[in-house]
Amino acid sequence: MGGLGGDTRRLQSRPLSRAFFEVDAATLAERLLGCVLVRELAGGERMAGRIVETEAYVGVRDRASHAFGGRRTARNESMYGRAGIAYVYFTYGMHHCFNVVCASAGDPQAVLVRALEPVEGLARMREHRAGAGASDGGARGPAMKERMLCSGPARLCEAMRIDRAMDGHDLNRAGAVWIGEPSGEEPAVRMERGERVRRAARIGVDYAGAWASRRLRWVLDGNPNVSRRVGGRPGRGRAGNPVGVGMVA
DNA sequence: CCACAGATTCTCT
DNA sequence: GAGAATCTGTGGC
Numbered sequence: 001m002g003g004l005g006g007d008t009r010r011l012q013s014r015p016l017s018r019a020f021f022e023v024d025a026a027t028l029a030e031r032l033l034g035c036v037l038v039r040e041l042a043g044g045e046r047m048a049g050r051i052v053e054t055e056a057y058v059g060v061r062d063r064a065s066h067a068f069g070g071r072r073t074a075r076n077e078s079m080y081g082r083a084g085i086a087y088v089y090f091t092y093g094m095h096h097c098f099n100v101v102c103a104s105a106g107d108p109q110a111v112l113v114r115a116l117e118p119v120e121g122l123a124r125m126r127e128h129r130a131g132a133g134a135s136d137g138g139a140r141g142p143a144m145k146e147r148m149l150c151s152g153p154a155r156l157c158e159a160m161r162i163d164r165a166m167d168g169h170d171l172n173r174a175g176a177v178w179i180g181e182p183s184g185e186e187p188a189v190r191m192e193r194g195e196r197v198r199r200a201a202r203i204g205v206d207y208a209g210a211w212a213s214r215r216l217r218w219v220l221d222g223n224p225n226v227s228r229r230v231g232g233r234p235g236r237g238r239a240g241n242p243v244g245v246g247m248v249a
Numbered sequence: 250c251c252a253c254a255g256a257t258t259c260t261c262t
Numbered sequence: 263g264a265g266a267a268t269c270t271g272t273g274g275c
Contacts, residue, residue, distance in 0.1 A: 055267070064267070075260060092268050093257030099267090112267060132270070154268050204267050 011036060011048045011120045013180030018172045021083035021102045025056035025109040028102045029218050033197060034185035037098075037116055038178050039160040047124055047160050048180075049116025049150050052195075052220040053227055055202045057099070059109050064208035067108035078168045079108035086177060088157070088167040095154035096163050100171060100179070114203070114217075116150035117225045118159075125149045125159035132158070152227040194222040200230045 013036050021028060038048045057065040066076040066089065078087040079101060087099040087110050103109040118125055126144050132155075150156040157163065162177060171179045190196065199215040206212050221230045 057267075066267075071261095073261070089267080090259060091266050093259070093266080095257095095266095095268050097267060114267090152268070158269095202267075207266095 011038070011046075011180070013038070013048075013183065015171075015173050015178050016181055018082075018084045021100065021172065022104065023083075023102060025058045025102055025111050026216060028100065029054040029056040029111045029216070030197070032100065032111060032113070032179070033218055033220055034182035036119065036180040036182070037113060037156075037160070038174075038180055039121075039162065040174070040176055040178075041124075041161070045121065045124060047121030048119045049156065049160070050119055050182075051113055051115075052117050052223045052225050053113075053115035054218050055112040055114055056216040056218075057110050057112065058216065059103070059107060062208075063211040064202060064205035065108070065110075070108075072108075076108070079110050080106055081168065084170060084172045086166055086169045086171055088162060088164055090164060092154075096157040097153040098157050098162050098166075112153060113156065114153045115223075115225050115227045116156050117223055118146055118149050122146065122149065128161055129155070129159050147224045149225075151225045190220065195220040196222055198230045203228065 032051050032054050035051050036048050037051055038046065040046050060067055060070045062068060067079045072080060075089060078085060081101055082105045083102045085101045087101050088096055090096055097112060099110040099112050101110045126142055129144060129149055149159045166177050169175060169177050171177060198219050198221045200217045200219060201213050201215055202217045219226050219230050
C-alpha cells in the first residue's frame with residue numbers, strides 16, 4: 001500500500017481555476033493537500049504527484065519569506081505576480097524549490113510545495129534522481145525507493161525536472177507545469193490511507209525569530225512521502241529526517 | 250536511529 | 263564576501 005504507485009497509470013485530472021489560488025497563503029497551503037502537480041516534458045511525456053506537504057509564506061511581514069519587508073529583486077519577482085503562477089528559486093548552490101504564488105498581485109504570498117506522493121511517470125522520476133540515494137541501501141536508479149523520489153522540496157524538483165525556466169508559469173492551465181484538482185480526498189479516504197492533516201512549524205527557517213515557530217506547515221502525516229514526520233512516531237527510512245522536527249498542535 | 254559535515258553557486262550587501 | 267525555504271554520505275550507538 002502506501003501508494004497509488006502504478007507507473008504506467010495515466011492520471012485523470014483537470015486544472016484548477018485561477019480563483020482557487022486567489023486566497024491567502026495559509027488557506028492555500030491547506031487546500032493544496034491532495035491536489036496533483038503535473039509536469040509535461042517537451043516530448044509529451046508526463047509525470048505527476050499528489051501534494052502531501054506544504055508551507056505558507058504569508059507576506060511582507062513574514063520574516064522567513066523571501067519577500068520580507070517588501071524585498072523585491074530579480075530572483076523573487078514572481079512572488080509579486082498574480083495568483084496561480086509558479087515561483088521557482090535556486091538555493092544552496094544546487095537545489096531548486098517550487099512555490100505557488102497566491103493572494104493578489106503586489107501582495108507577495110506563496111506556498112512552498114515540500115513533498116509529493118509519486119503517481120505517474122515514476123520511471124522517468126528515477127532517471128532524473130539517479131545518482132542520489134546511494135545511502136538508502138545502495139538504491140540508485142531503478143532501485144531507488146519510491147519514497148525517496150519526491151519527499152522534499154528539492155527532491156521533487158529534481159524528479160520532475162523543475163527549474164528556473166518554469167518560474168512565472170501559469171499553473172491553472174495545462175502546460176509544462178500545472179496543478180490539477182484533487183480526487184478522492186474525503187476524510188474517510190485519508191483515514192483509510194492512514195493519513196491525518198497536521199500542522200507544524202516550518203522547516204529550515206530558524207533565522208526568522210518568532211516567525212520560525214509559527215505553525216505554517218501542513219502535512220498529510222502518515223504518508224510515507226512526507227519529508228519529515230510531525231512529532232516523531234514510527235517512521236522508516238529517511239522519510240523522517242530528524243533535523244528540526246516541528247511541534248505538534 | 251541520530252547527528253554532523255560537505256557540496257556548490259546564485260543572490261544580494 | 264556571506265548566507266542560503268537542502269540533500270546526501272559517513273560515522274556512532
